[in-house]
Amino acid sequence: MTPDEFLSAQPKFHYDENGDPISWAIGVDALSIIKDELADGSRTLETGAGVSTVLFAMLSHQHTAICPDGREFDNIRRYCDGHAIRHDHVRFEEGRSEFVLPRLELEPLDLVLVDGRHAFPSPFIDWFYSAEALRVGGIMVIDDTQIITGKELSDFMAEHPSWSTIHILDKTSIFRKLDDRVHLGEWNSQPYILNRQA
Numbered sequence: 734m735t736p737d738e739f740l741s742a743q744p745k746f747h748y749d750e751n752g753d754p755i756s757w758a759i760g761v762d763a764l765s766i767i768k769d770e771l772a773d774g775s776r777t778l779e780t781g782a783g784v785s786t787v788l789f790a791m792l793s794h795q796h797t798a799i800c801p802d803g804r805e806f807d808n809i810r811r812y813c814d815g816h817a818i819r820h821d822h823v824r825f826e827e828g829r830s831e832f833v834l835p836r837l838e839l840e841p842l843d844l845v846l847v848d849g850r851h852a853f854p855s856p857f858i859d860w861f862y863s864a865e866a867l868r869v870g871g872i873m874v875i876d877d878t879q880i881i882t883g884k885e886l887s888d889f890m891a892e893h894p895s896w897s898t899i900h901i902l903d904k905t906s907i908f909r910k911l912d913d914r915v916h917l918g919e920w921n922s923q924p925y926i927l928n929r930q931a
Contacts, residue, residue: 734816734817734818736768736788736791736792737768739784739787739788739791739816740761740764740765740768740784740788743756743758743761743784744756744784744787744812746782746783746784746786746805746808746809746812747783747805748802748804748805756783756784757783758783758784758785759783759784759785759846759848759874759876759904759905760902760903760904760905762902762905763874763876763900763902763904763905763907764784764785764788766899766900766907767785767788767844767846767872767874768788768792770844770872771789771792771793771843771844772843773794774794775792775793775794775843775844776793776794776795776796776840776841776842776843777789777793777795777796777797777842777843777844777845777846778796778797778798778799778839778842778844778845778846778863778866779796779797779798779799779845779846779847779848779849780799780800780830780834780846780847780848780849780850780855780859780863781798781799781800781846781848781849781876782798782799782800782802782805782806782809782825783805783809785846785848786798786809786823787809787812787813787818789823790809790813790818790819790820790822790823791818793822793823794822795822795824795840796822796823796824797823797824797826797837797839798823798824798825798826799826799828799830799833799834799849800825800826800827800849801827801828801829801850802827803827806825806827809825810825829849829850829855830849830850830855830858830859831850831855831858831859834858834859834862834863835862837862839866840866841866841867841868841871842863842866842867842868842871843867843868843871843872844867844871844872844873844874845863845864845866845867845871845872845873845874846874846876847859847860847863847873847874847875847876847883847886848874848876848877851877851880851882851883852882853882854882855882856875856882856883856886857882857886860873860875860886861916864910864915864916865915865916867910868910869910869911869912869913870909870910871909871910872899872907872908872909872910873890873896873907873908873909873910874905874906874907874908875887875890875905875906875907875908876904876905877904877905878904878905878906879903879904883906887901887906888925889923889925890906890908891906891908891925892923892924892925892928893915893923893924893925894911894914894924895910895911895912895913895914895915896908896909896910896911896915897909897911
């Protein structure tokens with residue numbers, strides 16, 4: 734199975750409120766961009782799990798997925814096993830990302846997907862820890878920007894001098910890290926905050 738064939742399949746790894754299988758996958762347009770951005774030997778990380786996890790398993794040298802629902806990891810492993818997709822290089826971290834990320838020792842990352850819990854302040858915590866580990870030139874993907882937490886994070890990054898906007902899609906924003914000053918300075922060095930003072 735090729736990555737393009739997999740993206741067309743759109744399997745269901747999640748569960749709705751009734752326990753029925755459902756797909757909450759990131760958009761195919763965003764997944765296609767991720768696929769094109771990944772080079773051989775890429776190290777990747779995502780908060781959340783699903784279709785993206787399988788794509789990362791197919792394309793990444795080393796991948797970390799963080800998700801509190803172990804059933805989703807089981808579904809992903811079964812799918813990979815049934816389609817001859819390796820996943821021994823995937824680190825499945827079961828737990829809430831705001832607790833898992835601070836204890837992880839991460840090698841420099843090439844791409845990060847923030848797509849875990851969307852309640853405030855989780856996306857910001859995911860971004861805070863993963864942006865530090867992302868190498869200069871690496872890609873940061875913020876999903877579900879139709880939700881205010883994702884939108885605020887995306888808008889903040891779009892105005893920050895340490896990030897270059899690559900794509901703004903319907904529900905996903907994609908940025909490139911330009912330097913290591915993502916967490917340096919005070920509030921008055923952050924354009925998004927400074928431009929919104931009364």
